[in-house]
Amino acid sequence: MLTSTSSIEQSLSITPTTKLSFPNASTSFTSSQATTSTNTNSNSNSIGNTTGRYSPSNFYRAAAVAAVTSDPNNRRYMPSTPWSKSNCFGDSFKFEPNSLFCPTIDDNFLRQAEALTKPESSSTSSLYYPSPFACSSGTATVSSSSSSSSLSTAVYPGASSIESHLPSDQIQHNHHSQLNSDLHPFYQHQYAAVAHHHAAAAAGVLPGMVVGMHHHSVHHHGVIGGLLPTHELDIDPRELESFAERFKQRRIKLGITQADVGQQLSKLKMPGVGSLSQSTICRFESLTLSHNNMVALKPVLQAWLEFAEAEMRQRKKDEMNGSIGSSSGHGCSNGSLVDKKRKRTSIAAQEKRFLESCFIQQQRPSGERIAQIADKLDLKKNVVRVWFCNQRQKNKRLRFAAGQSA
């Protein structure tokens, strides 16, 4: 276990890191941050296949994302999967046309959201790149909190009139199944490479989303009489591609940043859906997420988009009428919304080094030992436990990578 030579992460200067504190963020202690020299490892430790996100994939919309292209290994979005289909209504996510603030809207909205969000089969997505790295680099500590979200009930904040203005996105399924033929050359390539396992099945779970999918594969052929929703599974990659693009355009048109989108997601109160980070939104837009992940996120983002646009229309309308006060009683910020978003603990360099040394002695410490370490580092036991798990995992990858190259 050459856990790498944790480079120079010595300088830990304590940064405030004042983040949006979470009510239940228990620990939150100051955390130091190796701002200064910090990582350094960004470039240094490339072993074998650099970074490795899980999806090598590539140019989905390569041209556009061009910038990224520099490093093909970085792509997360696994494009493809030949099993493209004309998804029935995999993505129709419109609200009821009319009815302002009418409760029913909420209902419909939720119902659809729920349906569309519901995960289905197991992951099994595609290639997973071992991705090696060396550990090191320290950062600040944060706190984590996990609340068993309650999901359920949702109230649609400002459901206002929304004309079903179907995003062309939903209409453009003209592809008469000519699949490949109208695929970007890239796709075809990808397909060939990734083909195997069709049915990747959507599943990416959103923060707090309760899943419950197990079946290895979705047997169940016909299923569902008549128009089988085919659920989120097999959604044409091209559809995702176009949606992502449209999403970005419209988002920008609304003048909302990625970060805000992520934050506003929790306001939708879709069951099991909390906020997401700017990173995730960014990755969605650039299709650098796995296919399954893209599929899982799409309905949520689509819902948000429609919500935001509806709100915008409403606002505009209000302005026009000069009615400044504006009706829409939304504002009901309902403080009970304990923003559920996966929190990530940042372990400072110093702590990390200690953990590493412990790891060398014992890769799999007992629960007691873990508690001890956690106590010493003032970290939660679970954080330490997970750290060891991840460390073992990383170790394994490194070992594998080393074997490969050697």
Next chain:
DNA sequence: TGTATGCAAATAAGG
């Protein structure tokens, strides 16, 4: 300032 990205926590799902 928003956005991309590297590294790697946190989770999900099956033992």
Next chain:
DNA sequence: CCCTTATTTGCATAC
């Protein structure tokens, strides 16, 4: 409850 494996995110920080 803990582990492993596969993946989803997020913090930090580089553009």
